[in-house]
Amino acid sequence: MTDTYTSNALRLLQVADDFRAGLSGEFSAVHGISVNEFLMLLHLERSASNRLSRVELAKRMHVSASTITRMAAPMEKIGLVDRETDQRDARLVFVVATDAGREKLSEALATFSKRAGYLFEDRLENQEVDQFASMLRRLIAGTGDTLA
Amino acid sequence: MTDTYTSNALRLLQVADDFRAGLSGEFSAVHGISVNEFLMLLHLERSASNRLSRVELAKRMHVSASTITRMAAPMEKIGLVDRETDQRDARLVFVVATDAGREKLSEALATFSKRAGYLFEDRLENQEVDQFASMLRRLIAGTGDTLA
DNA sequence: GCAATACGCTTGCATATGCAATTATATAGC
DNA sequence: GCTATATAATTGCATATGCAAGCGTATTGC
DSSP states (O other): OOOHHHHHHHHHHHHHHHHHHHHHHHIIIIISOOHHHHHHHHHHHHSTTSEEEHHHHHHHHTSOHHHHHHHHHHHHHTTSEEEEEOSSOTTOEEEEEOHHHHHHHHHHHHHHHHHHHHHHTTTSOHHHHHHHHHHHHHHHTTSOOOOO | OOOHHHHHHHHHHHHHHHHHHHHHHHIIIIISOOHHHHHHHHHHHHSTTSEEEHHHHHHHHTSOHHHHHHHHHHHHHTTSEEEEEOSSOTTOEEEEEOHHHHHHHHHHHHHHHHHHHHHHTTTSOHHHHHHHHHHHHHHHTTSOOOOO
């Protein structure tokens, strides 16, 4: 009934949901941002020119463009991101992280790494951690994402 | 800056988000249910007595109890689940899958498995699939979940 | 037994998000 | 150059979800 592929996909969702749920609580309490706001800042930092258009962010984050518009508004208000326009294409409105945004990302990333440690250490051998990384890279390949 | 634990956690979230996003579209279009409704039906089927209280479902699905109450209402209306009360504890309201609910789960599970195949085949060697399963099992251990 | 506390569920309110329509701008075909 | 089409962003509306309060039921301490 449930082959290994299916079991793996179910477990993948479970592990990810569990990790995200724990992260969500600590992010909200300690850093005052949501997991998605953290991921937006991370996508910005990992992008070539430190800025991304709304549709590009939407694609990378698996959310709609309207969600990006609505996420960016309060983040602009508290100074985590700013908006820039394109010289050539007046339709584009880039989201760009401010210094405060990068600082916030840095703090949140420390929390993220701490929890990543809780997740993996004592559960996987050192060698397995690298194998796991190799496999995840291949599972991501082709989706266009390049966060990690 | 980003150690292997951190990279792995980021990739884990990305792969899971990507898989869930694709699944969401096909579930909605083909089966008329959401991924969370699918997972609720799956939790029910995998439970010992084919039924679970709202708080127990909430814990296993990483959502609030109120979400379970609000998810169950329309599912009762379309006949996928039913409600049962406990003889000893009048506070408990169990969610139990109907025949139609189990049938819907079976159909959706076929779609899920198909997509799980797309995700893993041609990306991992057969031996790696089993290693991946072993590692995911250990990452889940302790969270109380037992879906896969 | 009774009062205090804990637990399960539901509901009001606030927030988050997707889809479709709208507007503004670019690009393609001619 | 002009028109038709495509793309980016925003906004209205509907749905989904969490938190805290409220209500009913169990359990605990005495």
